[in-house]
Amino acid sequence: MLDLFILAPLACLILINLPPVGSRRLALPLAMVLAGVQAIAVLCLPYMPRLDGPLTSFFNFGLQITPLGRMLLLAVGLVAFVSLLVGQASLGQDRRLWQFASMMLLAITGMNGAVLVSDLFSLYVFMEVLAVCSFILIAFNRDPLALEGAFKYVILSAVASVLMLGSLSLMLLVAGSTGFAALKAALAAGSASPLLKLAMAGFVCGLFIKGGLAPFHAWLPGAYSSAPAAVSVLLAGVGTKVSGLYALLRLAMDVLPPSAALGQAVMVVGAFSMVVGAVAALVQKDIKRLLAYSSISQMGYVVLAAGCFLADAGSADWRLVAAGELAMAGAIFHLFNHSVFKSLLFVNSAAVERQAGTTDMQLLGGLGSRMPVTGATSVIAALSTAGVPPLAGFWSKLVIILALWQSGMQAYALLAVAVSVATLGYLLLMQRRVFFGRTAPNLQGVREGSEGYVVAELILATVTVLVGLAFPLLMHLGSFLLPANLNL
Amino acid sequence: MSANVLDIALTVLLVAAAVWTVSTARMLRSVIGLAATSALLTAILFRLDSPLAAVFELSVCAGLIPAILVSAVGLTARMDDDALARRKRAKLKVFALLPVILAAAAWALVRLNVPLDFALPAAQGPGATVQTTLWNLRQADLVGQIAVLLAAAFGVVVLLKGKSQ
């Protein structure tokens, strides 16, 4: 069954490229159906009696699904669907749509693969599939800034690969295998060895680059802001989350030994990203760039929580361990929430870009009355990002902050609260500049975006509101949301 | 001992080829340097009992990649030399630092008494060959390879086909 998550997109790709059947017009709808089916299939997964099917006996991918993975697969399906919707609304001709759909299918393959594999090297391989697709998608429109953004991503991503593979070879030396289980045992046994410490630090730093955590982040604002609208949605929503953050959380839970030093280092990076992203976002003039920095800041929360988990996991005090697990639950939840509300914000910016012709906030204003759905959903997303109750973002931040507090890391908790306030500040500033105030004369004729944008916005806004309202319910369906080994 | 002399010689040559690759002024020479580095790496891979990887490295990295790079250099020919070359010339000296770095690192390792020895894991059975490993244990990687090659192929179409906007 799980193999289908990797094979189905590839099969679709072949289908839309076959000469007889390959009507290019069907490419994008087919990809959308696939993404939608994936989102629904993931929701059904917990209720499937057995996950192995006829394919499993033939293929041997060694796939594993964890609750974290389910969360990510769901996000991938959802965001890919939305991204394809936006792509359809913004890209125009059939040929481009077909190319876009093909690249998206490959990107979905890469993301699903990265989420499902249980081998460090395979994880790297699928991350690289996603990365190559991302380079191409960013440069999809071939405008100069996009080429520049993509090129920097190529360079930084290659540096990340070098760090990760170098570390991987050190781990291979000790573990003799790259499977998660073998690595976990070997790393736990030799966690005092300087070589392994170096390996862990190197690998984690590679993931930091891929995930765009400060100070490893500098490629990210350029890539997000120069990419075509639909691609920004995908990248910000799930792309960099799968390749950097998901891997970090998965490794923290399934591979890395509990280590206070690693945890502390990870937390410092997380806190630094939180602050740097928020501070830089305060002064941005372009919506997409502001959102990119905001992404960095929000990922800081996730990494901070992951670091808290790593730092607490080895403690002898069960309360600390429980607090660490709570932090991990918060990190996972925040990752998902962020996927939803940040893609929503990017869809909003895409609609604004399409209708008003610019994302420069100095040229915008008063669009709320002209584009009511975009304006309203954007407010929802912004409030959720800033963690205003009862939206989804509030709960995940609350969980993270509670966990930090319980772990005795009050300073980090306070910092997280303060950054939350700053987040609210810059997002409200953005709202004010774009959607409120007086409509500039040249924007008088602006109308709401086409159905693609509106539907995408409504889907994501509904999810973020529903997740917020149904949070208690979700917590009780813990098996879906949270890893089984986290007992709350 | 003679084996080790060979090892050291190969290593030194590898590093030298890499230095030449990055420090030569002309782009074509640089590409040739990269091919030479790959060839030396191939030799080292043979030395390390990894013939399949070595052959792969030789055909792809010493063959295909330089070919692509040479055509790229050809397409951007006017750019490579003069202005950029002049800036590069002085930089060869920097690589004199490499032995210094090496010595410093060795000193630090000894001085800090970093334990480099570690227990090795049990080797797999002698039956494991590259083919069986790749096919039986690393199918996911194979799928990934297919996907990444497809992506690159599409990338060429998307990026290079047709005129720019």
Add this chain to the structure above:
Amino acid sequence: MSPNLLLLAILVPAAAGVLALLMRGRAGAVSGPWALLATAANLGLGIFLFDKQADLNLPWAGFGLQFVLRLYQFSGFIVLATACFGLLVALYSIRFMAGRANRNQFYGWMLLSLAMVNGAVLANHLVVLLFFWEGLLGTLFAMIAIGRPGAWRTATKAFIIIGISDVCMMLGMALAGWQAHTLIISDIHLPLTTSVCTAAFVLLMIGAISKGGSMPFHSWIPDAAVDAPLPFMAFLPASLEKLLGIYWLARISLDLFELTPDAWVSPLMMIVGAATILLAVSMALVQKDYKRLLAYHAISQVGYMVLGIGTAVPLGIVGGLFHMLNNAIYKSGLFLTGGAVEHATGTTDLKQLGGLGRRMPVTFACFFILAASISGVPWTNGFFSKELIYDGALARHWIFYAAALLGSVLTAASFLKLGHAAYLGKPAENSDVKFDQVREAPPSMLLPIVILAAACLVFGLGNALPIDHLIAPAFAGTHFAAAEHGAAEHFAGWPESSMLVLMTCLALAAAIINHLLGAKRAGSGLGAVDHIHHAPGLAQIYDAAGKRYFDPYDIGMALAKVASRILWLIDRLIDGVVAGLTSGTARGAGYAVSAAHTGSYALYVVWSILGAAAVAAYMLMH
């Protein structure tokens, strides 16, 4: 009674509010009656719940969070009171908001606010309380933002100011929860002896008084008065938030912590209260706008409540709570008269008004009663609550009493001015208002005003009713009641000390004399003092006086103006430092970070390598 009924108090207004928000466009016409219906239902619930006890405990959100509500005398009383105001404001707004584009939003947010207030009042768990407390912040923001076109700015200002104080409150809750080892409010009983507990108290107090609108967290209120729809002022800052803020202040002083006169937070609260009274009232004195003037009084009156509770003696606390109720009544009533005037004339600028008393007799009569009440004229409810507070303050130190009394003088003076300027005298010249077309407000607007004015008299003449049945039960069961004052009858009835009454009367007289003198000098001064006017030597002086060179009233006013101006500057300075310094630093840092991104990928690679090296070095060293 099933405890689950408590949920209705939150769910009914919330659901009604969400529905009202959905009534867009033409359906908006239904939103007014709908809101009336919903608030009436809410009032019914409030009456039903009053004087009952119930505890609701639902599991919520995992990790030990529980959704705990608790109904007892005090919370029942506040729920009932807010429900009353909700109904009155809804009734009033139907006419006032009629035809406005976003009225459905107004009603929607209003009902949601009611739901939030009910939730916050009933909450018995700090996190639950925080949830509703912050929710109220959201609805407040929305209600200001739907006002005039520029209201967004004010809304943001309010949001930031209250947000900051709410962060303080959050910290306070964390500290209190940590100290008490529980987040269940009714299980928290902390002595104010350790510094941590005191810090928690101060932080929670900041949250409470800022919700109540006390200084220094007040500066959004006068702005909101101008920008937001008028019923909003009557509804949120004047009644709901005061009730909630002071309720919470009383809870933390009486239940959560054991506030005693020895604790140094008691004088702190009294100083905050006294300063709020004096500063706000002296600013109110110079306002030229009906709504702004009232808004500054809305701030000033909180001072009395904070002062009363801060005295930490039973007299003062009961007075503070009684004053909370009274203030909600007369202040929302006053705001509603302002709305009636705005409805009739289209403006609230006092320079354009005058002589409305003849055209709007009922409004004027009600204004008279309400103004008498806020000024503390005997036999009104404001009189009795102020006397209690005076008594409490005098028990601590005469300086607080003096400040409160001076505040009363200025309050009375400013209301004399307001009444005179708006309702008496002749219609202003050069006014845009067409006075011959001014009509009394429609009955649906008058009715709430009349009810509120009547309530002032009823609660004044029969002050035993609210004190014994509403306030005293809330007071029972606390450490005060146990100590010495068991019987509640002690507080009701005519003030015991005739000296205090005398002083109050003197103060009122001083205000009236001041006003008469001033009005006379300001006005024509015709007839009565002609002979002195034309006396040799004095004529020039009076001539100058005619030109208002040394009119005592004007000089006093000018001085007061200067003082107010200085105070206003200080006020803005605080505003600027708080808002400017933090945002300035953040901006500076933002530009620095932004400038560091030069676009060179080599630099970015260097950052990454250095970052990796730092992480690796840290790992190797540990």
Add this chain to the structure above:
Amino acid sequence: MTPQAALIFGTFAVGAVLVLIVGFYSLLSTRNLIRSIIALEVLTKSVTLLIILAGYTTAQQALAQSLAITLIVIEVAVMVVGVGLVLRIHSQTGSIDTNTVENIKG
């Protein structure tokens, strides 16, 4: 690890690290976009060597070789896309100087 194995490991590990340094130096100092791609290639050489070396040292050549082969395939893909980007940049700006990719700032 036997002394003999340690010696082989040490020699090539030092070589790999030196190649890594050379690659990073080139990446940081070059002003030619194609050369920066070449620098990435050099870095990948170093990594390939490290992986094979790890496999040799632990007598797991089969595993290490399959990893290295996958790695080389990925390397080609990344390089092709990178070169494609550079060619596109060249066709738009007429230059492959690194300052053509320093326009996104702030």
